[in-house]
Amino acid sequence: MNTHLTVAFLGLGHMGGPMAANLGRAGYAVLGYDPAIVAQQQATEDGLTVSDSAISAVAKADVVITMLPNGKLVRDTYREVLAVAKPNSLFIDCSTIDVADAREVASMAQSAGHRAIDAPVSGGVAGAAAGTLAFMVGGSEVDFGSAKPLLDVMGRKVVHCGGSGVGQAAKICNNMILGVSMIAISEAFVLGEKLGLTNQALFDVASNASGQCWALTSNCPVPGPVPTTPANNDYQPGFAVALMEKDLTLAANALRDNGVEADLGLRASEIYRRFNTEGGGGLDFSAIVKDIRSRSTEGE
Template sequence: MAAAVTVTPHGTRQKGTSVKICWIGLGNMGLPMAAHLHTAGHDVVGVDLSADARDAAGAAGVRTADAAVTAAAGADAVVTMLPKGAHVRTALLESGALDAAGDNALVLDCSTISCAEAREIGAAVAATGRRFLDAPVSGGTAGAQNATLTFMVGGATADLGAARPLLEAMGTRIFHAGETGAGQSAKMVNNMMLAMNMQSTCEAAVLAERLGITPQTVIDIAGVSTGDSWALRNYYPVAGPVTSAPSNRDFTGGFSVALMRKDLGLALDAAAVHGVDTAATAEVARRLENLIADGRGSLDFSSLIHLVDGTAAAAIGGTR
């Protein structure tokens, strides 16, 4: 039975408590999150396979190590922010990092993986006497940079209590979704809705433009009407009105097409097991695959608009 959902407001981080944190995964999301923990006074040691990512971490004041096992030595907490469940498993269980961490270390996985993988990894962590929470996030790169992320957490209430000072340094909302794996389930459902909201926003944006309605007018009207969504207000897929949106950076530096397609795959797999008709999710997943086939997998997923406006029509045989 899932626990009742609760939310903790931002700003209640305990003062004067510093812990050693091994941070694994210094990408677009991981690096700013790790940097916030460093700024909050924690001893953060980051790890990433990319030399560029390690250099960027150093420039942000986060010291790095060449190997996870080195970074995790004696750590009070180990945090992973990685693309796939297999990466999390390797980073924690096969690298030696988990065994190197403190005997009562708290392991936080902020990646987006399947709930089954979260439960499997959580059980392996618990078998060593350490604690585990799956804590995927929502808010995108802007939320990571501004420490306004939302955390969806699965695991024991007591372990979440221990993790709150760390989570509050990186986000503004913390939801306890239930037992281990529940955080991933909540994130999966959220991303399903985000993907479909983005597809509808892209279609509306292109149609509005061709009808002579400006992007700002669409946002102003739909933003206070029944067409409102986070995608509309924060990620509008046409350059101009939302300065922080990836559309103003040629769709770079956001939540990639490839990662969103991976997340929708998790949702589709879960839906198949539970007998849920997810036709709309499947269609958006197909469109993301078309973008990947067109060489656009590293772009932000709001580049779905390229299929709507015909820019990437070759990837779908000229149909839209």
């Protein structure tokens, strides 16, 4: 692991901040940038060097990592910094964006004489802090090999999924599974409550039977059965509803663009969009159980 590399880390929010801090603790020189004062202060407390602009951070770096909210911001950032980056710099975008956007920014970087991969993550804020994220990587084998030592510091599982943009494709598909699963689990808990079944009893059965899945056993949407879940902390995220809605929108767009018949994926996107619009955006995505419960009738 070449910890002599200097890393510019652009985007020091709830995910990017802990990821950058883990790189710093591993011995990399990290130049962080984020326009938010709170993020800058936390990065300084974590021992990182905070730059006054994205340009000043990138100009001194060998590797540029971005963790930004959307594709437009990634595109705008690349346009801003590509010209000042050292020749043959490695650009790693960990944001969750559209596949087309991922391919566009990779092409922009390559045209400017650099290397680029897309490496979106799964694992939420807890995984970012613990360094246990899963990375889904799109790009060449050579560029993947160059990036892997850094990704190994920030994550526990690093998978090369294919060429440019395919990492984003894997992220979109994975989170569609997650969103649909959480809705199904939440509906089952609400039904169980109405049928006189305790949440603990349903969890004990489903977690050891064919209903078992990550959304149940690691992010159980009701308090009690799994003490470490957001449900036991007033649904503080975790992985926020607003982010799930964003990812499911990307999935829904991809489903339509590619002619995939996917009733559940499209419906999950609608359900989380409604919950986000009606005020649930800052809660953990498992709080969808509250929305389902509140919309359910008393029954006969």
